[in-house]
Amino acid sequence: MASLNVNGRVVEIDAHPDTPLLWALREQAGLTGTKYGCGIAQCGACTVHIDGEPVRSCSITLGSLKANQKIVTIEGLSPDISHPIQKAWLQLDVPQCGYCQSGMIMAAAALLAKKPKPTDADIDEAMTNICRCGTYNRVRAGIKLAAGI
Amino acid sequence: MADNAVLSRRSLLKGSAAAAGAFTLGFSIPFTEAQAQAATPEVNAWVVIHPDDRIVVRIARSEMGQGTLTGLAQLVAEELEADWSKVSWEYPTPGENLRRNRVWRNFSTGGSRGIRESHQYVREGGAAARIMLVQAAAKEWGVPEGECRAAKSVITHTPTGRTVTYGKVAAAAAKLEVPKDVKLKPASEWTIAGKSVKRLDTVDKLNGKQVYGADIRLPGMLNAAIRACPVFGGTLVSFDAAKVTGMPGVKKVVQVDRRTVAVIADHWWQAKTALEALPITWDNGPHASASSETIAATLREGLDAEQAFEGNKAGDAKGAIASAAKRVEATYSYPFQNHACMEPMNATALWTPEKCEVWCPTQNGESALAAAIEASGHPAAKCDVHKVHLGGGFGRRGRSDYVTQAVLIAKQMPGTPVKLLWSREEDMLQGTYHPITMARMVGGLDKDGNLVGLHMRISGQSILSGVNPQGLQNGRDPVVFQGLNPGGQEGPFGYGIPNLLIDHAMRNPHVPPGFWRGVNLNQNAIYVECFMDELAHAAGVDPLEFRRRLMKNTPKHLAVLEAVAKGIGWGSPSAPGTAKGLAQIMGFGSYVAAAAEVSVSNAGEIKVHRIVAATNPGHVVNPDQVAAQVEGSFVYGLSAAFHQECTVKNGRIVEENFDTYPAMRINEMPKVESILVPSGDFWGGVGEPTIAVAAPAVMNAIFAATGKRVRSLPLKNADLRRA
Numbered sequence: 001m002a003s004l005n006v007n008g009r010v011v012e013i014d015a016h017p018d019t020p021l022l023w024a025l026r027e028q029a030g031l032t033g034t035k036y037g038c039g040i041a042q043c044g045a046c047t048v049h050i051d052g053e054p055v056r057s058c059s060i061t062l063g064s065l066k067a068n069q070k071i072v073t074i075e076g077l078s079p080d081i082s083h084p085i086q087k088a089w090l091q092l093d094v095p096q097c098g099y100c101q102s103g104m105i106m107a108a109a110a111l112l113a114k115k116p117k118p119t120d121a122d123i124d125e126a127m128t129n130i131c132r133c134g135t136y137n138r139v140r141a142g143i144k145l146a147a148g149i
Numbered sequence: 150m151a152d153n154a155v156l157s158r159r160s161l162l163k164g165s166a167a168a169a170g171a172f173t174l175g176f177s178i179p180f181t182e183a184q185a186q187a188a189t190p191e192v193n194a195w196v197v198i199h200p201d202d203r204i205v206v207r208i209a210r211s212e213m214g215q216g217t218l219t220g221l222a223q224l225v226a227e228e229l230e231a232d233w234s235k236v237s238w239e240y241p242t243p244g245e246n247l248r249r250n251r252v253w254r255n256f257s258t259g260g261s262r263g264i265r266e267s268h269q270y271v272r273e274g275g276a277a278a279r280i281m282l283v284q285a286a287a288k289e290w291g292v293p294e295g296e297c298r299a300a301k302s303v304i305t306h307t308p309t310g311r312t313v314t315y316g317k318v319a320a321a322a323a324k325l326e327v328p329k330d331v332k333l334k335p336a337s338e339w340t341i342a343g344k345s346v347k348r349l350d351t352v353d354k355l356n357g358k359q360v361y362g363a364d365i366r367l368p369g370m371l372n373a374a375i376r377a378c379p380v381f382g383g384t385l386v387s388f389d390a391a392k393v394t395g396m397p398g399v400k401k402v403v404q405v406d407r408r409t410v411a412v413i414a415d416h417w418w419q420a421k422t423a424l425e426a427l428p429i430t431w432d433n434g435p436h437a438s439a440s441s442e443t444i445a446a447t448l449r450e451g452l453d454a455e456q457a458f459e460g461n462k463a464g465d466a467k468g469a470i471a472s473a474a475k476r477v478e479a480t481y482s483y484p485f486q487n488h489a490c491m492e493p494m495n496a497t498a499l500w501t502p503e504k505c506e507v508w509c510p511t512q513n514g515e516s517a518l519a520a521a522i523e524a525s526g527h528p529a530a531k532c533d534v535h536k537v538h539l540g541g542g543f544g545r546r547g548r549s550d551y552v553t554q555a556v557l558i559a560k561q562m563p564g565t566p567v568k569l570l571w572s573r574e575e576d577m578l579q580g581t582y583h584p585i586t587m588a589r590m591v592g593g594l595d596k597d598g599n600l601v602g603l604h605m606r607i608s609g610q611s612i613l614s615g616v617n618p619q620g621l622q623n624g625r626d627p628v629v630f631q632g633l634n635p636g637g638q639e640g641p642f643g644y645g646i647p648n649l650l651i652d653h654a655m656r657n658p659h660v661p662p663g664f665w666r667g668v669n670l671n672q673n674a675i676y677v678e679c680f681m682d683e684l685a686h687a688a689g690v691d692p693l694e695f696r697r698r699l700m701k702n703t704p705k706h707l708a709v710l711e712a713v714a715k716g717i718g719w720g721s722p723s724a725p726g727t728a729k730g731l732a733q734i735m736g737f738g739s740y741v742a743a744a745a746e747v748s749v750s751n752a753g754e755i756k757v758h759r760i761v762a763a764t765n766p767g768h769v770v771n772p773d774q775v776a777a778q779v780e781g782s783f784v785y786g787l788s789a790a791f792h793q794e795c796t797v798k799n800g801r802i803v804e805e806n807f808d809t810y811p812a813m814r815i816n817e818m819p820k821v822e823s824i825l826v827p828s829g830d831f832w833g834g835v836g837e838p839t840i841a842v843a844a845p846a847v848m849n850a851i852f853a854a855t856g857k858r859v860r861s862l863p864l865k866n867a868d869l870r871r872a
Contacts, residue, residue, distance in 0.1 A: 015416070016397055023418035027372075032364035033357015035540070037491050038573045042807035045491060074357035086355045093347055093773065096781060097214030098354030099361060099491040099540030124816035130807060132491050132541050133214040134784025136818040138777070 003067040006031070007076025010067075017063030021055075022046045024062050025073060033074040033102045037130070044129030047103035047110075048073050054110035054126075074102040077109060084146035085109045094142050096133035104129045108143050117149055190319040192281055193327050194252040195225055195274030197239075202302055202316035204229070204236045206275075209246070209253035210263040211512050212350060213542035214781075215836045216774035217263035219348045221271055223770055224264070227342040228275030228333060231315075232302035238349055243514035244533030256514040259547045259664055261737035261834020264770055268832055269333075276331040278322070285322035286313050336768060336829060345773035350538070361540045362510040365497045367566040371400055373558050374420035375569060376429065377409040379578045380800035381659050383434035384408050393423040402427065403561045411558050417570050436659040436800040444585065444658045444797060445482075451608030451654030452480065452589045460607075460630030461642055461651040469602030469648035473593025477687045479680055481590065481860045483672035485795040485802070486583035487810060488665055492540020493576040494551040497568040498559035504531040505556060510539035512547040520549035524556035543785070544664035548581055548616075574805040581663025582795055582802075584610035586672050590680040593648075598688030600699060602648035605633070605676065611655050612669070615662040629653045631669040632736040632841065633677070638833075639670075639736050643706035644681070644699040660797060666785055667840035670736035678732035678845035679860070682852060692731060692849065693719055705828065706733055709742035709763040712824050716761035717744035727758060730849025732842040739833030740765040743783075743842035745819075747850040753869035757787065757819040757847055762839055764823070767831035778835045779823040786843030788813040791864050 002013045006029055013019075013028045020039075025031045025048070034057060037045030041056040048057045049072040050065075065071075077083050081090065085108045088094075095101045104127070111118055111126040118126070123140055131139070191197050197205040206225045212218035218238055226236050246253050254270065279299050286304040287294040290311060297306050302315045336343060353359035378384060388410050390402035398419030405411050410429060414420035451457075470476060496509035498521070505525035511517040511534070518534045525532055539546055555569040571579070586609030593602040611626035620628075627634075633651045634640030642651075665671075685695035693714050700707040710733040714720075717729055726748045733742035746759040762779050769775050792811045796803045804810040844862070851869065852858050859867040 015418075018422075019418055023416065026364075027416040027418065030366070031357070032360070032366070035361075035492070036363065036570075037493075038807045040573075040806055040808060042811075043491065077356070081352065081355050089355050090347075090351055093351055093777070095214075095348075095351055095354040096216070096777060097491065097539060097541045098350075098359055101354050102357050105355065127815045130491070130812045130814060132489060132543070132785065132788075132812060134781025135777075136784060136813075136815040137780050137821060139815060140818075 002062045002065065004065060004071055005067060005069065006071045007073060013062060015062060017061060019062045021048070021057040021060045021062060021065065025057060031073050031075050035099055035102055037100065042130070043100070044107060045100050045103040047106040047129065049106060049110055052110065052113060054107045074106060077105065083109060085112065085142065088142040088146040092138050092142050092145065094135050094138040096135055100129055100131045104131065104139055108139065111143065112147060117147055118143060190323045192278040192319055192322050193274060194249070195271060196229060196278035198315050198319035200316045200319070202232070202235050202314050204231050204302070204315070206236060206238050207241050207253060208238050209241065209256050210267065211256070211258040211514065211536060211539060211542065213258065213512065213539035213546070215263070215778060216348060216771060217258065218350055219346070220264050220770040220774060221267065222349055223342045223346060224268055224272050225275035227339055228272045229279045230299040230301065231341070233341050233346060235302060236349070240536045242533050242535055243518040246515065247518070247529060257516070257547070258512045258542070259544055261836040261838065265738050265832040265834050272333050273331050276333060277328050280328050280331060281322040281325045282315050282318055284325055285318040289318065289321065342770050345771055348774065360537055361492050362495045362497065362508065362537050363492050363540065363570055365508045365537065365568055367497065367499070370497070370566040370568055371413050371415060371562065372417035372420050373411045373413045373567050373569045374417060374424040375405065375409060375411040375554060375571060375575060376424055377575070377579050378431045378433070380431065380433040380437055381661060382436045383800070384432045385410055386430040386432050388430070389428040393427050396423045396426065399423045401562065403558060405554050405557050409554065411569070413558065413562060413567060417568070421572060433800060439659055439800045440798050441796045447656050447658065448585065448587045448608045451656040452587060452606055454608070454654040457606065457652035457654045458625035459650070459652050461633050461635050461649060463646065464648035466602045466604045466648040466650035470591055470593035470604060473601055474596040475594040475687060477592045477594065477684055479590050479683055479860055480587060481676050481679065482587040483585065483675065483862050485585045485660055485797070486665060486789055486793045487577050487580040487795055488543040488545035489577070489810060489812065490539070490541030490543055490545055493571040493573055494545070495568065495570040496552045496555035497566055498555040499566040500525055500556060500559040501564050506533055506535065507552055507555060508535045508537060509552055509555070510537055510546055511549065511552065512539070512542045513549070516547070517549045517552045520552040521556050524553045525560065543666040544668070545581065547664055577805045577810060578802050580795070580802070581616070581661050583665035583671070584612050584662040584669065585658065585660070586610060588672070588676040590676060592680065592684045594684065594688050598690050600646055600684055603646045605651040606654065607652070608654040609656050610662050611657060612662045612664060614655065614657050616664070626653070626655065629669055632673045632734045638738045641703065641735065643703045643733060643735060644696070645702045646699060659800070660802070667837045670734060670838060670841040671786070671789070671844070674732060674734040674841035675845045675848065675862070678734065678842070679848050682730070682849040683858065705740045705765055706735055708826060709733055709740045709765055712763035712826055713742045713744035713761045716763070716822060716824060717746060717759070719744065728850050728853035730846045730851070730853055732845035732849060734838065734841050736841060737834035737838045738831065739767070739835060739838045741838040741842050743839065743846040745846040745850045747847055747854055749851060749854045749869050751871045755791070755851060755864065755869065757817070760819050760821045760846070762821060762823050762842070763826055764835060764839060765826045765828055766833040766835050767827055768829060769825055769827045772825055775825060775835045776823040779839050780821045782837070782839035783821055783843045784813055784818065786840035787847065790844035790847060790862055791817070794863050
């Protein structure tokens with residue numbers, strides 16, 4: 001049994017310590033907004049925040065996490081789609097199929113938290129998530145809109 | 150917290166209100182079908198209007214990101230004279246479609262056909278509902294119908310100014326006969342269609358609420374991980390279930406079919422872990438020694454073969470080339486590629502001795518239902534499929550292999566819903582791949598540099614042979630000639646060449662082919678448009694001018710080409726270190742062109758700085774969503790062009806994940822300027838055609854920048870370093 005702090009709540013997870021955080025979130029905590037895309041930290045669909053850092057949750061095991069680490073998933077980013085990234089995404093109709101967008105939004109939110117006025121190079125460096133529909137230009141525009149640049 | 154992702158009764162009903170009565174899932178649903186219909190009056194098959202004026206438009210096609218859901222709803226709402234702010238949507242089930250004599254017609258969502266194939270009848274559905282609502286209001290008021298008009302969900306009796314909203318008369322309207330032969334508005338009078346309204350499906354994609362197939366949770370559900378023989382044509386000999394049945398959560402190890410085994414467990418991660426530990430013996434079958442090299446040799450042989458199927462012919466191409474002043478020849482090749490949808494294949498099935506239900510992302514609800522019927526052993530009336538949004542489709546989810554598997558697994562756990570989810574590795578190894586082809590292009594130029602003859606010999610794989618052999622015409626696969634035909638929706642070929650021969654030597658390797666976004670237009674556009682560029686350079690003529698001379702009778706093709714040439718600044722000097730390339734093609738019913746500006750570093754690194762795209766799809770239902778499709782097409786097309794190749798070794802695909810099968814990321818993404826030039830006289834698709842011009846525009850620009858002609862994809866294999 002592992003105790004995690006997810007979206008400001010303590011969640012007890014009954015799973016093997018080798019279980020990736022992604023699957024504990026999806027299958028034990030019932031938070032399916034965090035997506036499985038590759039399982040090898042390539043695509044970023046599983047991105048969550050751990051103590052504010054964007055992390056690929058498919059490649060972090062339950063056993064390596066501490067109860068006091070603050071995990072935030074897409075469900076906990078805002079209670080009402082009020083995060084500036086979510087608002088910008090809505091305004092620009094960024095998502096197509098949307099499957100990668102939880103991870104994309106979490107990566108973008110972490111970027112803005114660190115760099116409120118990111119440059120294109122900052123965006124290129126931080127946003128390594130894969131989108132097969134091809135929303136990249138709207139992702140970039142969305143980040144800039146949220147940043148007010 | 151766990152309840153968040155369990156499908157609520159309400160959301161289940163929302164997704165299947167049309168079949169509410171038929172839908173029971175071990176927990177009770179409070180409505181019979183009749184009650185459900187009384188509570189939510191169905192004016193006709195396409196339109197449901199609630200007493201509080203909320204409108205639900207029924208959408209038969211599948212939403213996979215391409216925006217067809219919003220576009221179709223716009224078309225219905227336009228003719229309905231609806232208040233757009235009150236419009237939402239739902240998917241009717243394929244089973245309900247069957248029971249109602251296919252009232253929603255085709256569910257198939259592929260070939261960029263969602264809107265262009267159904268615009269007429271969905272608009273008629275909206276118009277018929279409007280007429281019925283007006284009739285109901287007129288009847289209630291006791292006034293002539295002709296004195297009433299509808300706008301924004303309100304019916305007004307013009308002489309008296311009396312009004313009533315749709316919600317108030319919907320129940321009465323539903324009892325009227327559905328009118329036939331309704332008149333549609335001309336596009337010039339559209340107020341909802343043709344506008345960049347926001348998508349109807351964005352909000353839930355911003356907070357994790359959108360339920361994809363991979364997210365389905367049902368009470369008591371188990372999870373399955375699966376592995377099929379990685380060598381195509383191989384079979385499953387045996388597996389040692391005893392080795393894993395004691396592992397955490399494992400419930401059962403089952404043979405799915407003659408080549409496939411699955412582990413069922415409480416959680417998917419447990420099932421996957423046990424599957425990886427499961428000793429499996431395969432018989433790799435007759436193709437165990439096939440490789441990319443053996444397949445390439447087969448295709449090369451086809452380049453010279455005597456026998457070939459003709460696709461387009463005029464005059465005497467071989468004779469004209471033989472007597473031409475100058476002969477130009479080049480051989481191109483295009484690899485196998487996986488669709489690599491972000492959401493791996495999955496389906497959830499519940500099988501009982503009485504019935505079978507499936508929840509899945511599918512591009513074709515009806516073929517998913519057919520697969521469920523066949524695998525379940527139940528009659529059609531006892532089966533249904535509940536569609537959920539797709540985490541990408543790109544053609545892969547037009548196949549229903551994963552639905553069949555899910556039902557065959559669930560059948561071995563009667564009464565328990567089981568969700569089957571493929572790993573990324575399974576998804577990469579069990580694809581239906583972009584067909585592999587080569588093309589030998591031979592052209593003849595006269596002394597003035599005019600193209601007098603062209604022979605295009607395609608050698609390689611036929612999709613229909615693998616997917617739908619009944620579609621072959623005396624062995625010939627007409628789909629191979631997409632964009633090259635003398636006419637029709639998948640042509641006409643854009644160039645008037647007096648002596649032309651386009652033919653196909655069919656060579657089908659053992660790797661299964663499939664419809665892959667852009668289909669055969671992808672490689673055909675590369676072959677034709679890059680070779681046109683080669684011919685232009687051989688003739689010493691500007692590539693745009695060279696094409697113009699051949700496009701006197703294809704003004705729509707030329708118009709989009711001219712639009713991108715103007716947009717990119719063709720003919721004016723490029724920025725230092727950059728160069729430009731052009732391409733055009735017609736397919737999926739639309740005319741498209743692209744121009745690219747690229748640079749290539751001394752180390753051979755390619756950077757695409759800018760793309761200008763032009764599209765004439767006839768009509769545009771939502772300009773912003775068409776622009777999104779055009780932008781996305783460059784990501785899909787350039788990911789393929791730069792990075793993606795499935796190679797074959799020992800009969801199986803080598804690349805198993807995004808580390809060896811990368812996709813383009815944001816740092817590689819060029820600016821895309823999208824020009825829409827709808828001519829208003831036809832209906833074309835937009836989800837796919839632009840993909841085909843992405844690669845050749847860039848490849849022609851690479852030549853302009855480096856003088857090196859790349860003829861084999863992906864570009865990652867090309868050496869563009871400066872000596």
